[in-house]
Structures are given as C-alpha cells and as structure tokens.
Amino acid sequence: MKKTVRYLIFILAAAAVIFIIYKFQIIRESIGVILTSYIIAFTLVPIHRKLVQKNINKRFAAAFLIVTIFIAFAACFISIIPSILNEGTNITSSIGELQKYGNDVLYKFSSLRSGVLKGIFGNVSSKFNKIVEEYFSGVVQSVIDIFKDSLAISVVPIIVYYFLVDREKIGNMFLVFFKSSHRSMTKKIAKDVDDVLIRYIVSQFILSFIIGICTFAVLVILHVNFPVILSIINAFFNIIPYFGPILGAIPAVLMALLKSRKTAIITALLLYIVQQIEGNIISTKITADSVSIHPLVVIVLLLIGGKIGGFAGMILIVPIGAAVKIIFEDINYYMY
Amino acid sequence: MLDSKKFLYMTVLNEKGKKIGYIKDLILNVSLKKVSGFETSTIKIFKKFQTISYRNIISYDNIMIISENSSIDGIRFSKLKSIDVMDTCGNIIGMVFDVIFDDNFNLKGIIVTEGFLNDCKYGKKILLLDEIIIGDEYILYTRKNRFVMRSMIHSV
Numbered sequence: 001m002k003k004t005v006r007y008l009i010f011i012l013a014a015a016a017v018i019f020i021i022y023k024f025q026i027i028r029e030s031i032g033v034i035l036t037s038y039i040i041a042f043t044l045v046p047i048h049r050k051l052v053q054k055n056i057n058k059r060f061a062a063a064f065l066i067v068t069i070f071i072a073f074a075a076c077f078i079s080i081i082p083s084i085l086n087e088g089t090n091i092t093s094s095i096g097e098l099q100k101y102g103n104d105v106l107y108k109f110s111s112l113r114s115g116v117l118k119g120i121f122g123n124v125s126s127k128f129n130k131i132v133e134e135y136f137s138g139v140v141q142s143v144i145d146i147f148k149d150s151l152a153i154s155v156v157p158i159i160v161y162y163f164l165v166d167r168e169k170i171g172n173m174f175l176v177f178f179k180s181s182h183r184s185m186t187k188k189i190a191k192d193v194d195d196v197l198i199r200y201i202v203s204q205f206i207l208s209f210i211i212g213i214c215t216f217a218v219l220v221i222l223h224v225n226f227p228v229i230l231s232i233i234n235a236f237f238n239i240i241p242y243f244g245p246i247l248g249a250i251p252a253v254l255m256a257l258l259k260s261r262k263t264a265i266i267t268a269l270l271l272y273i274v275q276q277i278e279g280n281i282i283s284t285k286i287t288a289d290s291v292s293i294h295p296l297v298v299i300v301l302l303l304i305g306g307k308i309g310g311f312a313g314m315i316l317i318v319p320i321g322a323a324v325k326i327i328f329e330d331i332n333y334y335m336y
Numbered sequence: 337m338l339d340s341k342k343f344l345y346m347t348v349l350n351e352k353g354k355k356i357g358y359i360k361d362l363i364l365n366v367s368l369k370k371v372s373g374f375e376t377s378t379i380k381i382f383k384k385f386q387t388i389s390y391r392n393i394i395s396y397d398n399i400m401i402i403s404e405n406s407s408i409d410g411i412r413f414s415k416l417k418s419i420d421v422m423d424t425c426g427n428i429i430g431m432v433f434d435v436i437f438d439d440n441f442n443l444k445g446i447i448v449t450e451g452f453l454n455d456c457k458y459g460k461k462i463l464l465l466d467e468i469i470i471g472d473e474y475i476l477y478t479r480k481n482r483f484v485m486r487s488m489i490h491s492v
Contacts, residue, residue, distance in 0.1 A: 335490065
C-alpha cells in the first residue's frame with residue numbers, strides 16, 4: 001500500500017511540474033533556451049572530445065570551438081542573407097517561370113480536355129503562389145523573431161560553453177534525483193544513451209556533408225541555378241531518415257526543370273544514384289547501428305515528430321526515440 | 337558470467353591500436369559449447385563483415401584488442417535471438433533473450449523471456465545448455481533437470 005501511495009505522489013508531482021511548465025510562458029522560454037543550448041552542446045561534444053584527445057586544454061578547446069562555430073554562423077548569415085534577398089527576386093521570377101511552364105504543359109492538353117482543367121489549374125497555381133508567399137514570409141518572420149530575443153542569443157554560447165566543459169559535473173548534479181542504490185545503473189544507462197546519441201549525430205553529420213558535396217557537384221556539372229543553396233537544403237533535409245532525401249531533392253529538381261525537362265530528369269536520376277550510394281555503401285560503414293529501430297516505427301515517429309514540432313520535431317524525434325528504446329532495453333537488462 | 341550485451345557494439349582494435357570495426361554479432365559453436373568468435377563490421381568498402389576468433393582476443397573490457405583476424409563460421413547469435421523455445425509437449429515457453437557464457441567463452445545457457453509484463457511477475461528463465469536442443473525454427477527444451485532457474489526482477 002505504501003509503495004503505491006509513493007508512486008501516486010510521484011506521478012502527481014511530475015504532472016504538476018509539467019502543468020506549471022505549460023502554463024508559464026517565462027519558464028517555457030527559459031527551458032527552451034536551455035534545451036537548445038544543450039542540443040547544440042551535444043552536437044559539439046564529439047569534436048570537443050577529439051580536441052581534448054590531442055592534449056588541448058579542455059576549457060580552451062571548448063571556448064575555441066564555440067567562438068569558431070559562432071563566427072562561422074555569423075559569417076554564413078551575413079553572406080547568405082543578402083544573397084538570398086538578391087536571389088529572392090530571382091526565386092520569384094523562377095517560380096513565375098515554373099508557373100508559365102505549367103501553363104504551357106496545360107496548353108498542350110487543353111486541346112484535348114475542357115476548360116475545367118484550366119480552371120482547376122488556375123486555382124491550384126494561385127494557391128501555390130499563396131503557400132510560397134506565406135512560407136517565405138514565415139521564414140523571414142522567424143528569423144526576425146530569433147533576433148528579437150537577443151538576450152537569449154547572447155546567453156546561448158555561454159551555456160553551451162559550460163555544458164561542454166562541465167558535462168560530468170552537471171550529470172552528477174542530476175544523479176542526485178535518483179536513489180543512491182540506483183546510481184551505478186543510472187550511470188551505465190546514461191553512458192549507453194550518450195554513446196549511441198553521439199554516434200548517431202556524428203554519422204548523420206558526416207553523411208549529410210557527403211550528400212551536400214555530391215549534390216553540389218551534380219548541380220554544378222548540370223549548370224543548375226543556385227547550387228550552393230540547393231545542396232545545403234538537400235544536405236540539411238537528409239538528416240531526416242526516410243522523407244528527408246525526397247524533400248531535399250525536390251527543390252533541386254524543380255530548379256533543374258527550369259533549365260529543361262531533360263536536365264530535370266538527369267538531375268533526379270543522378271541525385272537518386274547519389275542517394276543509393278550513400279544509403280547502401282557509405283551509411284552502412286559509418287552508421288554504427290547501435291539501435292536497430294524497425295523502419296515502420298521510424299516512419300510513425302517521424303509523423304508524430306512532424307505534428308509536434310515541424311521540421312525540427314522530425315529531426316529531433318529519431319534520436320529521442322532511440323534514447324527511449326535504449327533506456328527500456330537497459331532497464332530490462334539490468335533489473336534481472 | 338558474460339553475455340552478449342557486454343560485447344555487442346564494442347570497438348575492436350588490432351595490436352597496433354588501429355580500429356578494425358565494432359562487434360556486430362556473436363558466432364556460436366553449439367557442439368563444442370563455445371562462443372567461437374565474433375563478427376565485426378569492416379572499414380573496407382567492399383567487405384561486408386569480418387570474423388575474429390576467441391583465441392585471438394588479447395583483452396576485452398570497454399574495447400577489445402585482438403591479434404589477427406581468422407575465418408570462423410558457426411551459428412550467428414542474432415539468428416537465435418528471438419527464436420521460440422518449445423518444450424517436449426509442444427508448448428511454447430518463451431523467446432530467447434540472451435546467451436550466457438563464462439570468461440573462457442564456454443557457453444553455459446540461454447536466458448528465456450516470456451514478455452515484459454510476465455517477466456516482471458515471474459522473472460526470466462535460465463535454461464542450461466544440456467537441457468536444450470537448438471533447431472532451425474524452435475529450440476527444444478528437454479526438461480532433464482527437476483528444477484527451473486529463474487532470474488527475478490530486483491531493484492538495483
């Protein structure tokens with residue numbers, strides 16, 4: 001009886017904490033900042049470890065890493081945003097060209113079909129216009145929003161620095177929440193989750209990087225416009241397991257369509273070949289498959305992640321799902 | 337007592353300290369009652385896997401150091417992992433969860449699980465190697481001994 005009462009109190013307390021987090025905006029935002037900096041620190045951990053292995057001082061390595069990353073980020077921002085704004089006008093004209101192309105295609109059909117298709121296509125193209133408009137203005141809006149919280153921005157590097165340098169100490173602070181008899185098991189589970197997540201992150205980065213370079217090569221060879229942006233988009237979307245490569249390839253193929261239908265088909269084919277090479281040969285070597293999640297489960301996770309958090313949700317939910325699976329497997333193992 | 341979880345995904349280095357791969361699977365030899373080796377991944381592009389024999393292991397703890405590769409064959413543990421265990425009356429008494437072996441890589445037994453909730457209440461069964469016959473689709477449990485060993489859930 002006593003045990004069930006204890007569990008009930010624990011669950012009630014956890015529910016109360018979650019409720020408070022949802023209710024109060026301030027707490028949500030600060031937790032958001034902490035979580036974002038934790039994720040950034042986590043992706044930097046493998047590089048930091050490599051630097052420490054080469055006998056560079058821990059704190060110096062962390063500071064150096066953060067400064068480099070943020071300078072690189074700022075440089076990208078400063079150079080990409082004007083070029084995006086420049087090419088933004090080009091993009092709208094490119095989309096206009098796409099629309100004209102679609103109209104031409106329809107014109108060829110209109111001799112066979114009635115005006116109904118034309119009306120439908122007019123509807124679809126105006127809706128498409130609106131969606132693209134909303135999407136781009138939404139992107140600009142979110143960029144402006146990020147800079148609004150400039151206090152949060154300046155705090156993130158500092159939090160990342162402390163997460164990198166004092167990881168073990170912070171981990172020990174969290175261990176206090178568990179019973180001391182559970183300590184060794186909790187440490188082992190935390191180490192397992194750590195190892196797998198870091199391996200996952202490293203392998204995803206390497207794979208995306210390779211895909212980015214191959215896409216860049218393909219686009220440059222075929223003289224498609226905006227190769228840099230398109231290869232960055234493709235590399236970025238490749239982090240998502242099954243939907244990512246398709247989502248990333250679509251903009252590239254659309255841009256190639258503007259050159260000619262043949263270029264589009266060749267682009268699609270070459271990108272598909274690149275994807276196959278990466279998937280079958282390179283990824284099996286690099287991804288140490290520590291967690292074999294069934295593809296069906298991955299797809300369901302992606303759908304849930306997309307619903308919860310959009311693209312960021314889709315990217316984050318696979319490592320979170322892997323971590324949960326590892327925790328369950330380890331508990332199943334250590335408790336017997 | 338060692339089991340597969342300690343070894344799976346363990347990094348393997350050769351004597352010079354170069355990483356060869358990570359352990360993907362165990363290779364069992366049931367007739368000799370030994371874990372004859374491990375199957376590891378490779379860093380070469382066109383080779384899918386390589387095998388190492390237990391005789392070539394120099395040390396293992398967090399990472400494994402071996403002296404050289406050799407070609408070993410046998411049953412892969414991953415084939416056994418979720419096979420059903422049936423007793424002589426035809427009842428299925430569980431699924432294989434793990435194998436147990438000692439420091440000299442002699443196979444001792446298998447751990448059989450009945451499912452998460454049942455395990456919480458009744459524990460996992462441990463069957464000794466001389467009580468079981470390993471087949472293609474099932475493992476036959478010939479109940480030679482008069483008692484069954486169970487590993488109950490315990491707080492850590």
